[in-house]
Amino acid sequence: MRARLSLRSLRAVLWAPLLAALLLLLPGTSPAARAATDPVSACALKGTTGWMDEGHDTDWSVFKRPAGTVPVGMIFVDFPDAPATEAPADDAARLTPGADWLWNASYGKAWLAISQHRQWARMPRNSTDYGFARGLTHETHEAYIKDAVAAADPYVDFSRYEMVYVVATRNASAISFTPTYVYDPGTAGVRADGTLLKWAVTFGQDMWHWGPKLVAHETGHAFGLPDLYGFTGTDAHRFVAGWDVMGLIGGPGSQFLAWHSWKLGWTADSQVVCRASAGSDTVSLTAVEYGSGTKMAVIRTGPGTAYVVESRRAIQADSGACSTGALVYRVDTSVPTGQGPVRVIDAKPNATPATGCRPLDDAPFWTGESFTDATAGVRIEVLGADGYGETVRVTKW
DSSP states (O other): OOOOOOHHHHHHHHHHHHHHHHHTTSTTOOHHHHHOOSOGGGGOOOOOSSSSOSOSOOOTTTSOOOOEEEEEEEEEEEBTTBOOOSOHHHHHHHHTHHHHHHHHHTTTSEEEEEEEEEEEEEOSSOGGGSSGGGOOOHHHHHHHHHHHHHHHGGGOOGGGOSEEEEEEOTTOTTSOSOOEEEOOTTSOOOEETTEEOOEEEEEOTTHHHHTTHHHHHHHHHHTTOOOOSOSSSSOTTTTTTTSSTTSOTTSSOOSOOHHHHHHTTSSOGGGEEEEOSSEEEEEEEEOTTSSSSBOEEEEEEETTEEEEEEEEOOOEETTEEOOOEEEEEEEETTSOTTSOSEEEOOSOTTSOOOTTTTTTTTOOBOTTOEEEETTTTEEEEEEEEETTEEEEEEEEO
16 A cells, blocks of 8 residues: 655655755855765775885874974084084074974974074084985984984983984084984984983985975974985976975975875864765865865775875965966875875976976866876866865766
């Protein structure tokens, strides 16, 4: 026997589609939140390299969690063969603005509280004895930090700090570059004042070239982020150019990639749209330079691979503003640091870049443009844009 609908039930049936359509127009009900059918966790890829990689499962027992206030002790060292002639404050001024840059990049989630101990600590050996010119091993780097910490220990209480910045005098040309130290449990480590110092950055001569963003890059390694520039090849910045400080440090990109921000916990799961199964989502993206809104859409393509689309806005170069738009890139967590774990897709690879904007100018996709990877079964279309971001449609089949 067929059930009969009451007048109230009939009205509900007739009004349901209309109410659903009206909900699409309500403020605060974003297309991303409505359309996504896959849980965000389905796009949080696992790391596979066993060290710094793009996996979402960072081992926080090894790396420093970038949340809240991170107390950092900054010490200054010179050498018997390279005594300092500048004031420590001159060197510090080159680096400390990096804390503000990182604060902005983390949307106020992480603050490097740098305490400067402005006097020169004399190292026990010549600058040429520390192995920088021969390619620094973990052991020789650890020995350098041990000497620096021991030299500064009479006037520094290292138990106050979770991280140490060692700044070499500008006169020590042999301390040529700036590596990051992460404690290896298989070694003795660096201890002072009853504290195991698990993370350190030793600043060398390249700080005078890269400036404050070098602080963000190297501290990013302590947070578990890999290098996005190439360790080999003639074009070291062919993978991501200047779109992330882990690539071209001095590039005009003013942010970390949204993938990194999510990995570090600065972007919430609620700001991510995941497409792991077949289907399509229309997503309103707010540029990563702004803290609120949906930050990215992730289309998972394999156990450790995905395409990501995000919006970029505040890109500046010496000659003015560069192109902005929807940035599309591929993430592969099986690719080691320095070998291209993230690769940005050029929207206009044959375009002539504007002066001062190379190599960013070709990358963003604009309204009406699209990207398709037929092999992976992925299509990304830019439907529109405004001053705050892009509306995109992501499809997986």
